[in-house]
Amino acid sequence: MAIVVNRKPLTFWExxxxxxxxxxxxxxxxxxxxxLFKGKVVTMQYPxxxxxxxxxxxxxxxxxxxxxxxxxxxxxxLCEFVCPPKAIRITxxxxxGHLADRSNAEKMPEEFEINFLRCIYCGLCQEVCPxxxxxxxxxxxxxxxxxxxxxxxxxxxxALGGTVGGVQKWKHKLExxxxxxxxxxxx
Amino acid sequence: xxxNFIIFSIVKIALAxxxxxxxxxxxxLVERKVSAWIQDRVGPNRVAPPFVKYIxxxxxxxxxxxxxxPLADGLKFMLKEDFTPAGVRKMxxxxxxxxxxxxxxxxxAVIPFGSQMGNQKMVxxxxxxxxxxxxxxxxxxxxxxxxxxxAANSKYPFLGGIRSSAQMISYEISMGMSVIPVFxxxxxxxxxxxxxxxxxxxxxxxxxxxxxxxxxIASFAETNRTPFxxxxxxxxxxxxYHTEYSSMKFALFFLAEYSNMVATSGMMVTLFxxxxxxxxxxxxxxxxxxxxxxxxxxxxxxxxxxxxxxxIWVRWMWxxxxxxxxxxxxxxxxxxxxxxxxxxxxxxxxMRS
Numbered sequence: 001m002a003i004v005v006n007r008k009p010l011t012f013w014e015x016x017x018x019x020x021x022x023x024x025x026x027x028x029x030x031x032x033x034x035x036l037f038k039g040k041v042v043t044m045q046y047p048x049x050x051x052x053x054x055x056x057x058x059x060x061x062x063x064x065x066x067x068x069x070x071x072x073x074x075x076x077x078l079c080e081f082v083c084p085p086k087a088i089r090i091t092x093x094x095x096x097g098h099l100a101d102r103s104n105a106e107k108m109p110e111e112f113e114i115n116f117l118r119c120i121y122c123g124l125c126q127e128v129c130p131x132x133x134x135x136x137x138x139x140x141x142x143x144x145x146x147x148x149x150x151x152x153x154x155x156x157x158x159a160l161g162g163t164v165g166g167v168q169k170w171k172h173k174l175e176x177x178x179x180x181x182x183x184x185x186x187x
Numbered sequence: 188x189x190x191n192f193i194i195f196s197i198v199k200i201a202l203a204x205x206x207x208x209x210x211x212x213x214x215x216l217v218e219r220k221v222s223a224w225i226q227d228r229v230g231p232n233r234v235a236p237p238f239v240k241y242i243x244x245x246x247x248x249x250x251x252x253x254x255x256x257p258l259a260d261g262l263k264f265m266l267k268e269d270f271t272p273a274g275v276r277k278m279x280x281x282x283x284x285x286x287x288x289x290x291x292x293x294x295x296a297v298i299p300f301g302s303q304m305g306n307q308k309m310v311x312x313x314x315x316x317x318x319x320x321x322x323x324x325x326x327x328x329x330x331x332x333x334x335x336x337x338a339a340n341s342k343y344p345f346l347g348g349i350r351s352s353a354q355m356i357s358y359e360i361s362m363g364m365s366v367i368p369v370f371x372x373x374x375x376x377x378x379x380x381x382x383x384x385x386x387x388x389x390x391x392x393x394x395x396x397x398x399x400x401x402x403x404i405a406s407f408a409e410t411n412r413t414p415f416x417x418x419x420x421x422x423x424x425x426x427x428y429h430t431e432y433s434s435m436k437f438a439l440f441f442l443a444e445y446s447n448m449v450a451t452s453g454m455m456v457t458l459f460x461x462x463x464x465x466x467x468x469x470x471x472x473x474x475x476x477x478x479x480x481x482x483x484x485x486x487x488x489x490x491x492x493x494x495x496x497x498x499i500w501v502r503w504m505w506x507x508x509x510x511x512x513x514x515x516x517x518x519x520x521x522x523x524x525x526x527x528x529x530x531x532x533x534x535x536x537x538m539r540s
Binding site: 020021024025027028031032034035036040041042043045 | 221223224225226227228229500501503504505
């Protein structure tokens, strides 16, 4: 059903456009004064100032080391399989390759590359990783002058990823499982 | 031929066009800065050639004011690909930008931008029918826009061209009629004589305020500025008549718009604000020394710049008129108002004489 909106006919004073003109001058002057002399501007001077990112921000995925500085990745290649844009490429050590640099793991990757021209920051690699070795971190403006430069290798990913203190392996899964034990939520 | 005349004319033309282009380029910067301030933003504050950062104090300030932005803009226009879309009418497509900018440059020929330096009058052509020449040339400006709309062979430029032609033709009438009282009062069509009349009697804006208001609003419409920027209404017509243009051809339209603004501002200063004169310190008499001559040119430029700021300011103040409102305003308000204005002025002058 059509709704008829009652519009008041303009008065003669309004028809002269003068109130609108004066109002325009007032508003623009107020804002110009505010931004010129009081520094009330909404612009963020980007490269110098940056946003505070939310804690669950999904930036670039990097490899992390454990508290002793060893590589956590065990070259299982789950992230390589799950990666939707196929940005991750892992070269496993093979039968004659290096052993892991930590005692409680068998392998570590020979080479681990993430192509950041392909990565879509979906976080599936982080979710699927059984060793908690890859995390989406806070970096969002990755730049490079060539395509080769945008493929990050293992050393670079480990250096950028930093160290994660304490092994959290299975802890979250356990919590999740416990929550599901009492699925019909207790009142 | 008189070689002296030719050489001085060429020098004056070159200087006038140079200054016009400089003002047009920096008007774009002022436009961007003013719009930024009004909209709580900062505006261009980054562009600078590499050596500027080594200048202490002044360098960062100039950069923050965006002084070098017009240079970068100009360079960008020149270096961009000059793309000719398939299906355009080539000859008209090439002709249109030229036809848009030529009238806007020709208008400044009759505007006296200073009194005199030495024996030279500071006006390129001291015509006795200066104002008629101006209106003749200004109305040619519509051809560039119409032709651009036609040549592009695309619906949005076409609509822009149609709107523009209707708008410019409508407002030309009220604009032309609004200045008739000025000539009734001053009794002369020569712009130089009008200025000297104002030097003795006071600025014409006091005698004919209604004329000034109509002329101001009509010149907003003539130069396609907000609130009458229907030909290039971005929200409705993509880019309007210059949608299909790129690179330097687009820059010519851009330049034409701003040169038009400068020219109409110059016209308003001459007709209503006493041109190069100021009513004190003896600046209302033709200069005898070089310093006074330059000072009077600067006074003229300052007045022009003040009006340009008004033009720019208004753009960020009011929304666009609807097409029918625009036509209503032009034909049913301003034309009768201008006629009444002529009548009242004529009767007033008749009563006094």
